[in-house]
Amino acid sequence: MYLKYVQIVNFKNLKNVRFEFSKGANTIIGENDSGKSNALTAIRILLDDNYYYNTKRLKETDFSYALGDWKGHWIIISAFFDEISNEDKHNEFCAEITPEQENIDFLKSYIRCTDNDFGTVSLFIRPCRTKRIELAEAAQNGTFESVRSQIKLSDYEFYYTARSQADFTDENIYKSIVGDICAGQYVNPEDDDQSVLGCKIDIMNVWQHISTVFIDALRDVESELRKPKNPIRQIIDTIEGDIKENDIDDIKKKISELNAKIANIPQVSDIGKQVNRKLLEMIGAIYSPEIKLESRLKEDFATLARYLTISPSNQADIDLLGLGHLNILYIAMKLVEFEVNRNRELLNIMIIEEPEAHIHTHIQKTLFNNLQVAHTYTQVVMSTHSTHLSEVSDIEKVNVMKKVDEQTSLVMKPTNGLDRFGTDVLECKGISFAKILSRYLDAKRSVLLFSKGVILVEGDGEEILIPALTKKVLGVSLDEMGIGLINIGSVGFENVACIFDESRLQRKCSIVTDLDVVVEGAKKSNQTAMDRGASRRKKLSQLFGENPYVSAFYAPHTLEVDFVSEESNKDFVCSVIRNTYKDAAVIERHVSTIKSGTEAERYDSVMTVANNIKKGWYATLLAETIDARAVIPMYILDAIVFAAKDILSEKLLWKMVQYSFEQYLPDSDFDDLKAEFKEAKSSKEIQTTIKKFCAEFPEDMVSLFIAKAGGLNV
Template identity: 35%
Template sequence: MHISSLRIRNFRNFLSSNFEFKKGVNTILGENGSGKTNALFALRLLLDESLPRSITNLRDSDFCRNLGNWKGHWIVISVDFDELSPHEGCQMLKHDAGHMDGSEKGTLTYYFRPCLKIRQALFEANGNAALAQQTIDEISIEDYEPVFSGRANADFLCDDTYRDLVGDFQNFVFPDPDNKDFKAYGVKLSPLHEEVSFTFVKALRDVVADLKSYRNSPLIALLKGLEADISEKDSENITTLVSDINNAISELDEIRQVSSGIQDTLHKTVGYTFSPIIDIESSLPSELDKLLQKLSLTVGDNYVDGYSGDLNELSLGGANLIYVALKLLEYERKQEADKAAQFLVIEEPEAHIHTHIQKTLFESHTINKTQVFLSTHSAHISSVAKISEVNILGLNENIVEVFQPSNNLNSTECSRIERYLNATRSTLLFAKGVMLVEGEAELILIPALVKKVLGLSLDELGISLISMDSAFFEHISNLFHPDRIRKNCAIITDLDVSIEPLPDDEADDNNYQNLCRNSQKSGVIRKGKLDEHTKDNDYISAFYANHTFEVDFVGADNSIEIKEVLPSIYQQKASIDKSIGLLEDSEVRIYGKEILRLADKVGKGWLSLLTSEKVTSQTHIPSYILDAIAFSCGYKLAPKILYKMCCYRLSNPMPVLEDEDKPIQFFTDNNLNIDSCIDEFEKQCPDDDLSYLIRLLDR
């Protein structure tokens, strides 16, 4: 049995969200503040016995802020189970939560809803908007009740269903609470904590105390019942040895002297009548089951032979690692009859586990009977997670969306994407937007351009820049789709239009023209494939350099940056002067050929690295790159970000304006009106790169 989905309505930052899970290890990815902890807590509300009973009485702050007025609304959290087999461990869970359609599916639901009195009052106010609103306004959190139910088949994520079963808050129409639709709401029951094993390992947790605790240690749980597997002969030998050890210790003269000393002191203090009889004895239990519980873990070092120390000597990360490993082993060794299922929930394992161990801990461990849930923002964990077992949280204007990146992808596509992520440790799953480029030149220079020209990094804009072979573009961009990750992905590549005029007749080409023509043909084919790939998907789009990245960079009036790099390439002044003359030429066939020659001479990546050191606020960003940035941001940037960019531009040299022409005074006089400042910047600096970007955005 395993959890197949988690559905959350109106809880914290989840307005209406669905998580899909598989057997084995499931990963919840998300940036800070996206709701990973809230998702795990929703799961715990239903299944975690360690939570205090009172925790199910939520607070008004637990309602989703996007609701506006929370009063009268319900919080609904449901887990769906699959493979509820009839074996002994699942029988009670199947009876309470299993659907009655003969399938092996079941549902457990938690409702936090107004009590019957309030629901009845809302129903009686139907058709009377004023009375209904008054009833809603008078609701307090004390009027709410937590309810658990099994077998509910209503999908409260559906707005129509929510209106029918909870209420229509716009038209003030509410259902009759006496009409108990057990099929929709489910059958009321007590929490099913006893039917499953559930362990939560929170972030930054110090587990040393748990490892030493008789009640909480997974080692103790593993040792329980082990005496039955030990032969009778070995058991008798151990019992005899322990008894002999106890006697030997107790009869030591030094021990007897301490015992006599205590007894004599008591006699002198309270007299013989009131003095208890005192003795000191070794009390190692001779019963094998009790003796096994006395065993403890010691830790050694791979680099120091023969040394073994106490758990307190471990780092927090080492202790966490041992705890997780023991817990996995404990669950794997449990008999199926004990519990219907075992769940291990680990919050941000990267908090105290080394990155290499993060990658291998769950990749290498074969998990048969335990379903594991991880929350993480670690690229090392996400890179080995199967995308079919990943849920991605995305923040979109304070609304959390949950994405399943493998939806409607075949297994071959999934495998290719997983291999790529494993090889690159890519951060593309975490970004608000993505730009795919095909070379190290773009990967090095574009971030420098954005930072120096706009004053903010791509990271600050929430954009991940990912370099890959163009052959991967279609495969990786498949992740971004209405059915999968609903974030924008821009593909940046070259059209390779020939910089050299070409004869009408291909047969008249010289060798150089033939090379240019073949590149141009490849560019046409590339564009055709990408345009076809992106045409029906609003979440991906391709942006093209007319020629190549290097040629279009110089063509954007950036020859000065390349000229400043030349002393790092040539030592002879004559070579530098010759190259400068070619780069300053106005014809693309001249400056284009020269920049491509320089890139070929030192390597595209190295040339970009040298150029990135010369980029300033007066450098121009090629327009197609600005187009890609705007698309990756979803054509939306917060006004505060745009305002910060405007201030940066005005406080640094600009290529098209002298200081006396800048609207600096307007910004000083209107610094509380951000939008008007942005508008004024665009008006006074119409030819600036930032103004071009602003015009692309939806404001």
């Protein structure tokens, strides 16, 4: 058996979320304050006997921030264990948590890998029965809010059940067991539905069969190893019964001899004599006890285990090891402890917060890969900020957390329904599309999973030039916006864009690609490329036309051509030509064509230059040449706006406006506006100044960006 799902309702910023885990090593990733630590804490509250949590530790801040008034609401944490085999069911605990009959409607929303049985364990942190009756009666006589306002944390109970078959993240299910508190309705405990809540259990029985250990991000390994219940001691306690009796007797005999030898050392025995002499002097021979100083080292093996420690073979003390090695050592010992105990527990769960702490990049990856092999006896759930760990994580074992607002977060599973999409839509027959995508994204994973918005491009030119244009024209980088740019290296956008969807990653994804429309008279332009562009547009429209998270943006021709089509950009292209070519006649011909040639001539000229220099290097030179006067082609600006749609803030727009306004400072006509820029402090003043800037400079790239983004409604 293993932990497959965890439902969390109304706990801190986790209003109603569900995590999905697999055997082996699982990761939870997300931005700061998205709730990764809260998720691990919730799992520990339910399953970790070393994190005993009760009403004395319960705090008001434990309730969902989105509830407003927490009083009367429930916190629910529910674990779903899958693949309970017939062998497992011989254990009374497994029989206790396995439903007698499966609820098909409940299982429809769950992805199950086998036909084996499943079991559930749930915790309801709720008002005690007396208070719930009072609330239900108050809801009937119109005094609900008055009674509710008097509820205290001490009125709450921790109620554990098994065999529940309910999706508690469903608002309707929650209302059916609690009531619609906003409407002044509350469910009487006399009407509790046991088929939903499950059967009451003793949580101690769960803790006896599921071993859960938590390894903190801010761990002091040296201190942990000195504690009485350190991993070494735990291992010794388990294996003590396997030690040969002759070995234990031999140790006891030697300890007895050692005690005698210590006591017989003249200097030691003399201390006892001196104490006896003082006693005689103080109280006389009649009342003075006869004492002696002796050694009493314990002879039992369990006590001796306290003196066992780990030390590096080439150094005198463990203190000499660095923090990284100490972290790895501690995790290794916990795995050994789990392996030794695996015949005792049905499941070992290791919860690790930021395992990358103090560990070198390559060791992080090696550690993670090797944690995977422990899946036969240990399931690992870890939170991480490490892009290196995300790169080697199996994308099917990743949960991505996203802040919806300051009060709530949601959990996204990148591979939900992906195999079905691959089979039904992309026609990948007989293979797992999720596994193919996982391998393909090994080098791109960190950008895809950690970014708040994504732009997919088809080549090196876009990958190099778009970030430079954003920074130099808008005054903020794509990184500041939280946008990741991925070079697909082809036009197979659908293979990556499919991961952005209501049921998978709920993040905006812009696709930037070329239409290659034929320019009459241009030798470098051809019908075949245009046909491919039209076909690509049709395909992307069919695949993602109804998807609110994916949108495609098309260059009328191609990046190099559409960039130079903007009058302000011609000088930058000419500068690259002058700095790259040596032949004066060639330079003059290209510069003249770029500045005053026909559309067809300009097309051929810029494509000749880009191909001669090589497109990637041409984009690099252009990126170094451009400044704030450059114009971002409209299709690229639209793509940036779409990817940033859920990210933009007043603070970010204000920075962009300030940066752009600095380009107009030499003009004395804007003295009044300059003064407003300096004085603007409050949100209202900043918004007023931004509006005046956009009105004064409507053609400015920042003004256009703000207009396309929907103004100040961010």
